[in-house]
Amino acid sequence: MEIPAKGLLPAELMLGIAHIDAQHEAIFYRIENLKASCLDTGELPDHVADDLLAYLAEHFASEETCAGEAGVSFKEHHVKHEATLAALRHWVDRVQSGRADIFSLLRYLEIWFERHILEEDQPFARKVLAARPPAAD
Ligand SMILES: [Fe+2]
Ligand SMILES: [Fe+2]
Structure with missing residues (x-):
């Protein structure tokens, strides 16, 4: 099945920071x-x-990096990213050792990703956009 690489990121999940939106779309594409x-x-x-x-x-x-350039604090967001990577590594181990099925991992990944964009990335993006000139991106 051919998956389109573009048009996968719903408008309500956009941040308004072009390179980060493009990365989110690339993650949707991988999922x-x-x-x-x-x-x-x-x-x-x-x-x-x-x-x-x-x-x-x-x-x-x-x-x-984007947060650092804008002078926006990233401590808590960083902790959530680290926790996500640890949780996903754990899921991958469980799937690859036959202790969980891939569809459970996929459900986790999809729910986590959309929620993370809404609850962490969008508030972060608002701070970044407020901290820099409008034509910077
Ligand atoms: Fe993100
Ligand atoms: Fe994030």
């Missing part, structure tokens, strides 16, 4: 691809899990 491949195989290949975790870590670092 949709993971869903499609799991429906076919029910498995989580190592390289897919590694790619997802690495991309999330890269994205979290990018948000942190």
